[in-house]
Amino acid sequence: MSQARKPNPARRSERSRRAVLDAARALVSEVGYAKVSIEAIASRAGVGKQTIYRWWPSKGAVIFDSFLELSRGEDGVRLPDTGDLEADLKTVMRATVAEFADPVFEAPVRALNLEIVADPALADAYREKLAGPVDEAKKERLRSAQRAGQLAADADLDLVLEVLYAPLHQRWLHRSGPLTPEYADALVEITLRAFAP
Amino acid sequence: MSQARKPNPARRSERSRRAVLDAARALVSEVGYAKVSIEAIASRAGVGKQTIYRWWPSKGAVIFDSFLELSRGEDGVRLPDTGDLEADLKTVMRATVAEFADPVFEAPVRALNLEIVADPALADAYREKLAGPVDEAKKERLRSAQRAGQLAADADLDLVLEVLYAPLHQRWLHRSGPLTPEYADALVEITLRAFAP
Amino acid sequence: MSQARKPNPARRSERSRRAVLDAARALVSEVGYAKVSIEAIASRAGVGKQTIYRWWPSKGAVIFDSFLELSRGEDGVRLPDTGDLEADLKTVMRATVAEFADPVFEAPVRALNLEIVADPALADAYREKLAGPVDEAKKERLRSAQRAGQLAADADLDLVLEVLYAPLHQRWLHRSGPLTPEYADALVEITLRAFAP
Amino acid sequence: MSQARKPNPARRSERSRRAVLDAARALVSEVGYAKVSIEAIASRAGVGKQTIYRWWPSKGAVIFDSFLELSRGEDGVRLPDTGDLEADLKTVMRATVAEFADPVFEAPVRALNLEIVADPALADAYREKLAGPVDEAKKERLRSAQRAGQLAADADLDLVLEVLYAPLHQRWLHRSGPLTPEYADALVEITLRAFAP
DNA sequence: TCATAATCGAGACGGTACGTCGCGTCTTGGG
DNA sequence: CCCAAGACGCGACGTACCGTCTCGATTATGA
Structure with a gap:
């Protein structure tokens, strides 16, 4: 059987992860969601395609993650409360x-x-x-x-x-x-x- | 200059038009929007791909038109008016x-x-x-x-x-x-x- | 049965015939034999495609005819005969x-x-x-x-x-x-x- | 500039190369040169079209190579020399x-x-x-x-x-x-x- | 400390679909 | 009836990406 290979997250390259998400975000802005390809993301990120397929299940997931990344650190959102x-x-x-x-x-x-x-x-x-x-x-x-x-x-x-x-x-x-x-x-x-x- | 060959609508084949729209509607139901291809629509409709490209600018337009077709004749929509x-x-x-x-x-x-x-x-x-x-x-x-x-x-x-x-x-x-x-x-x-x- | 339509040569348009052969010759010179298409010949000649299909069996035949046309009138070819x-x-x-x-x-x-x-x-x-x-x-x-x-x-x-x-x-x-x-x-x-x- | 993506011959698949040349030879014999298509060669060889386009510039080159392949090993051609x-x-x-x-x-x-x-x-x-x-x-x-x-x-x-x-x-x-x-x-x-x- | 195993870049592979071109047939309207 | 025009079903083109699959070449432990 073809063993659903489970990669070891401990060994994951942070540098590659960032490069992929950055490239994804940039490409969405430049050419629009539909025209972004995994091939283009990999190429732009200077990353092998397999590295993307190893860590994300789909193009949508990569791009979604790239948005998530943006909103990190925005913890503790809080609305104004003036009483009015x-x-x-x-x-x-x-x-x-x-x-x-x-x-x-x-x-x-x-x-x-x-x-x-x-x-x-x-x-x-x-x-x-x-x-x-x-x-x-x-x-x-x-x-x-x-x-x-x-x-x-x-x-x-x-x-x-x-x-x-x-x-x-x-x-x-x-x-x-x-x-x-x-x-x-x-x-x-x-x-x-x-x-x- | 962009040529933009303009087909002559007068010569358009009604039979092909219907076949394409019907095929499009059926395929969306069967495999979902993303997996519908123009090739599949053409094949299912028994129509050349060119005939689709001649009359519609994109897959979305074909499928959209197939919805339009459904709602034709539904003219005179009217909501109930019981007074309440x-x-x-x-x-x-x-x-x-x-x-x-x-x-x-x-x-x-x-x-x-x-x-x-x-x-x-x-x-x-x-x-x-x-x-x-x-x-x-x-x-x-x-x-x-x-x-x-x-x-x-x-x-x-x-x-x-x-x-x-x-x-x-x-x-x-x-x-x-x-x-x-x-x-x-x-x-x-x-x-x-x-x-x- | 689909009757091998036999066109009547008497009604053939000389003007179209010439236009086709001229266009064929010009196109061969310009883009080379392999890249000449019947569509291009018809378009260049200002002739319907059917007119070509009616009178010639293949692209090769058209182009061949265009060469024949060139050599018409060259009758009575005669080699020099000086005795040597x-x-x-x-x-x-x-x-x-x-x-x-x-x-x-x-x-x-x-x-x-x-x-x-x-x-x-x-x-x-x-x-x-x-x-x-x-x-x-x-x-x-x-x-x-x-x-x-x-x-x-x-x-x-x-x-x-x-x-x-x-x-x-x-x-x-x-x-x-x-x-x-x-x-x-x-x-x-x-x-x-x-x-x- | 003309990019001219150069594939790396070291990674070339020998199995695919043979399959393509064999298919090409067979098809030429069966249907004749003019009717052989790259699509048919790829399909018969069980190979992606891109694999053909990656390694050969044209249909002619593929078919030519398939002849070359035939004559490999025929080294040392030698004509009879009986003295007459x-x-x-x-x-x-x-x-x-x-x-x-x-x-x-x-x-x-x-x-x-x-x-x-x-x-x-x-x-x-x-x-x-x-x-x-x-x-x-x-x-x-x-x-x-x-x-x-x-x-x-x-x-x-x-x-x-x-x-x-x-x-x-x-x-x-x-x-x-x-x-x-x-x-x-x-x-x-x-x-x-x-x-x- | 070093072998050793996983990840990495690169990119070839069998495929599917793209959008275009040209084929040969057919239909329409005009002369 | 021929002609120009051109839509049609079809098949092939050459390209873009898909997701999978080797390849060395780095790493980054854990024996």
């Missing part, structure tokens, strides 16, 4: 809108979304590693608001986040409308009205 | 939830979403040809509700639709939570509260 | 050598030879329509020499021509040596010695 | 005539000639690798005859070979006459008369 929920959320939402408007984020973030839609395993990893911590921070802020009586005490916080963010994400993904600060504000106002105490 | 907005919306939303739960729709609809995210041109076509008419029907129902005083008269109807549907779509796309009738109801209630007169 | 066979033959052979050295003849004549080697039907046509008349003129000169006692009376004239020309043709076809006036002379001398009375 | 030049040459020429009459040789040898006429590089390789050694053996026999006073001491041996063989080759290539033992004899006699001491 509406103001705080508008600050955050306006920042999100601005981020999406940045063309530098366009290619990689769209690539990330493609992977998530296409691959359930990556979707799981995304929720756990990337979205999870951020969502938790947001929910923490919402809980603080619940304690302050600015939000229905029995509101389903996951649902609140969906109502708040999903319209924005969809509009960006589908390019179905402009992403403006006013739009950010409107989403906050609507959400707060929907989940008012 | 909440009940009507819940009916519609529950139906939507059920549709998304149907494994037969899984592959093609996910494929459609991948195309839209990846290709602006297809996103435009989607909004105009597929989403547009349906959205218009929904907005018609909402306008009726506005006249009946069940919805804020100044509500931005596009926004209402986003708040109503985007959470559902996102949950499905990201597989980030269960799609239940209760979830459908919850979205309707929240939306109505947010946009109450 | 050796001098006359040297004149002719030197002219032949010079012709082969002309780069303008290179592509078409090589193409012609390729056709002849590859296609027995064209080889027959070649012998009958192109080589035949010329060979007959040569043999006429040789017969005159036989009468003058400069050549063995029982010499097989076809064989004489082969000994005279085949080495030259082969050297040119295989590029296996230089084609010089001295070479032409040498072939004449050898042949005359071989077939001396 | 005329008898020896007739033996050899009759054998050559018989060879050309063999339908098994028809397709491949004609293919070889087409390549040589069409491609100067292959013509060079032909002269060096295939014709060269054989010609050298023939010239060796002729030198022996010169020493024995059966041939002019100052005869240009390349020319002798041309006069001897070119008529035969041409007759076969152009199918312009029958190849009989008598024809072989006649060529020998003529040549000996032409180059008599």
Whole structure:
């Protein structure tokens, strides 16, 4: 039998790992997700193809990892808490809108979304590693608001986040409308009205 | 100069067109969007590859067109209007939830979403040809509700639709939570509260 | 049954015929025999592909015909007859050598030879329509020499021509040596010695 | 710049090389030179197309190589030397005539000639690798005859070979006459008369 | 301390699909 | 009925990458 070779992570070359992830990120920005090939990543990284196949199961996984790498060290995300929920959320939402408007984020973030839609395993990893911590921070802020009586005490916080963010994400993904600060504000106002105490 | 040989649509073979679209639809269902190749479509359709390249710019466009074809004749979409907005919306939303739960729709609809995210041109076509008419029907129902005083008269109807549907779509796309009738109801209630007169 | 359609030559368009042959000749010179396509000939000639397929059985036949066309009117080829066979033959052979050295003849004549080697039907046509008349003129000169006692009376004239020309043709076809006036002379001398009375 | 990826011959797979050449030879015999495709060779050889393109520049080169392969080990070609030049040459020429009459040789040898006429590089390789050694053996026999006073001491041996063989080759290539033992004899006699001491 | 085993770069391999070219046939509309 | 135009099914082209598979040449322990 062809023994599912298990490489020994202890011997893994850190230098190669970084080179691969850096090359992956650069290529996604330059040519777009669909046109990135493992061959190109290996070549750009100065790495043998086998080294990639040894440590990652798919192109999507490599690129996903390259995003993960970016967000390392961003631990302890924390939302502003001035006591004024509406103001705080508008600050955050306006920042999100601005981020999406940045063309530098366009290619990689769209690539990330493609992977998530296409691959359930990556979707799981995304929720756990990337979205999870951020969502938790947001929910923490919402809980603080619940304690302050600015939000229905029995509101389903996951649902609140969906109502708040999903319209924005969809509009960006589908390019179905402009992403403006006013739009950010409107989403906050609507959400707060929907989940008012 | 880029030549851009323009085929003469008058001579286009209707038989080939149908065969290609049918084959495309079948293959997406059978093997999934990513694994469908133009070669396979041509072969299945009993058509030369050139015939596909002559009339469609990309695999995505073929598959997109195959969806379009499905929804032809569905003109005059019309939402129920019993006078009770909440009940009507819940009916519609529950139906939507059920549709998304149907494994037969899984592959093609996910494929459609991948195309839209990846290709602006297809996103435009989607909004105009597929989403547009349906959205218009929904907005018609909402306008009726506005006249009946069940919805804020100044509500931005596009926004209402986003708040109503985007959470559902996102949950499905990201597989980030269960799609239940209760979830459908919850979205309707929240939306109505947010946009109450 | 699919009736081997027999076109009516009476209705044939002379204008198209010329255009095709001219285009064929031009293309062989420009891109070489192998790279000439019927599609290109038709396009260059401003003629429908069917018109070519209607009147010629193959690409080779078209190109062959284009050579035939060139040699029309060259009727009554006649070799010089000064009474001195050796001098006359040297004149002719030197002219032949010079012709082969002309780069303008290179592509078409090589193409012609390729056709002849590859296609027995064209080889027959070649012998009958192109080589035949010329060979007959040569043999006429040789017969005159036989009468003058400069050549063995029982010499097989076809064989004489082969000994005279085949080495030259082969050297040119295989590029296996230089084609010089001295070479032409040498072939004449050898042949005359071989077939001396 | 033209990149010109150079594969590393050290890593070349001998098994693939043989399989390709064997397949090429078989296909030429079966369907004829013109109808052999690289795709068919690769498929028959159980080899990726890229493996062919990596090591050979053209279909002609593959097929040519397949002939070369056949003649390996045929080193030390040597003509009979009974002391009687005329008898020896007739033996050899009759054998050559018989060879050309063999339908098994028809397709491949004609293919070889087409390549040589069409491609100067292959013509060079032909002269060096295939014709060269054989010609050298023939010239060796002729030198022996010169020493024995059966041939002019100052005869240009390349020319002798041309006069001897070119008529035969041409007759076969152009199918312009029958190849009989008598024809072989006649060529020998003529040549000996032409180059008599 | 050194052999020894895994990882590394490189890249050849059998394949699949790409997007293009040309084949020979067929259809359309004009003269 | 011929003609120009050109769409059609088909087959092959030469290229790009896929994922697997050797190759030496470094490492980096653990005997």
